[in-house]
Amino acid sequence: MASQSSLPPQNYGVALFEGFQALDVFGPVDVLNLLSATRTLKLSLIAPTLDPVTTVPAARPTMIGQRIVPTHTYETAPDDLEVLLVPGGFGTRDLERTQPVVDFIKARYPKLRFLLTVCTGSALAARAGVLDGKEATSNKASFEWVASQRAWVKWQREARWVVDGNIWTSSGISAGIDQIFAFIEAQYGEDVAEALAKQSEYVRNKDPKNDPFKALAG
Amino acid sequence: MASQSSLPPQNYGVALFEGFQALDVFGPVDVLNLLSATRTLKLSLIAPTLDPVTTVPAARPTMIGQRIVPTHTYETAPDDLEVLLVPGGFGTRDLERTQPVVDFIKARYPKLRFLLTVCTGSALAARAGVLDGKEATSNKASFEWVASQRAWVKWQREARWVVDGNIWTSSGISAGIDQIFAFIEAQYGEDVAEALAKQSEYVRNKDPKNDPFKALAG
16 A cells, blocks of 8 residues: 555546446446545546447347446556446456456555455455455355355455455445445545435445345355 | 337437436436346437537536447437436536437427436426426425426425326436336336346335435425
């Protein structure tokens, strides 16, 4: 954590790949968008190439989807990223297409202040080895598959989100929204998080141990 | 409602404009993306031109944002759209830039099976005249401004979402997620909506009259 500082983070990146889950990104990012109305933030959308990235997984071509325009590639991403957000989605099952994401997490984690994953995004962080020995969680319906990606992680079946050191991992899809509000509360203050939740008309789950979907993890 | 049918809708459109709110779109659309894993759906992303559409409002250029690639323009949108989703966002305040959206709603509403708005998207529907005499709601912190756009609407200050005929309007940002689950329940069945909510690990607010943010509307 070379760039660790007591100032709240300003410089965010999102790791995109084919078949990412739209809400895993836009749940948290929409809150950051709102935050940027009152604070200076930077957000890089990082992808294998500068071509638009689709939410449609290669293995499920009949699904509908949307295409997002990246701002950087994994080669050109800014050096001074402080926070990296890694979404999940069906696309995480594609080990080859997600290898650039895994390599990027592995290379960049030592310089990041915080790593956040949503849903099966924790499978990508696990493959990068950065969760070894740490507590982490993931999507509940996909829990067995995610846990099978790396044995050296202390996988938590019952958690809305988990914080271990500077790594935050959330449960499935919508849990990323509760996690980002908790992260914003920790970094920018409770008043900031509460004002944003009101603006978004979002009823927060503020307890990381309150996991309404734990039964899905078996 | 020329194309009214008892079959659940398959053909969706989303009306995009500069400065739309990301979660107003991707909250509902992510659920439709998941639904399309098991049902044939079509989704058109409609915009003034085929250039990527930014979430950054022209009036707030220092905000961070994301760019989405449209599939159609307001001139080339498919004739057989059944459901049109209209998001809100800071961009709705720009009367000139949103006029193509208003014109499109006005022209297309007679052929739609359903019109759904999220947040201040109801201001655009109101300007199109299609809410005249109907009950509707909107973002709570922006309620006075939205209501001032059209006097002939029966604006509801206390509602998570409102259904009047074939028009669904939701409260601010996150309320669009509760609304889409209720819409899916009405169209495809409770089992389908519940399975999708579990998959998304989303705790639904199922009561349109349960509005945790009514106080913001004054």
